[in-house]
Amino acid sequence: MTATATATARTFACKVAEVAVGKPRIVTIGRISVGIFQLDDGYAALLNICPHRAGQLCEGPVCGTTRHTDRAEFIYERAGELIRCAWHGWEFDIRSGKCLVDEKLKARIFPVHVDGEDIYLEMGR
Structure with missing residues (x-):
């Protein structure tokens, strides 16, 4: 390991069988609550705290969103890729943590x- 490299500890979170598509498995590691999601291309994990108002982010519904169009129509997309905070409905990308409403916020x-x-999760970031 070089002087600039940092060791990252992997911490056991849960079993694969405990995570269902569309329903996160919420685990507590130390004092940290984390939601683990099964997506169509693998797994993702988010801190279970909404950066908007500190609600329990991962307890909201896994969802998609409607695309903005210039016509009076609704186009639903990104099904299963977003989590909607149960407190205020703010939506976050499960993979990146980016907020759809305010790009300055990120879970x-x-x-x-x-x-x-x-x-396993890398907790030392």
Whole structure:
């Protein structure tokens, strides 16, 4: 390891079988509550605190959103890629943590690693 590299500890979070599509598994690691999501291309993890008003972000519905158009129509897209905070309805991208309403807000994400049937998170960021 070089002098500039930092060690990142992986912490066991849960079993793969405990995470269902469309319903996050909320785990507590130390004093930190984290939502683990199964997406169509793998897993993602978000801090269970909404950066808008500190609500329990991962307890809201997994959803998509409507695309803005110039016509009077609704186009629903990104199904299963967003989490909507149950407190105020603000939507966040599950993979990146970015807020759809205010790009200055971002939910904290944790890198996820799957080893066999176990899910590990990198908590030291």
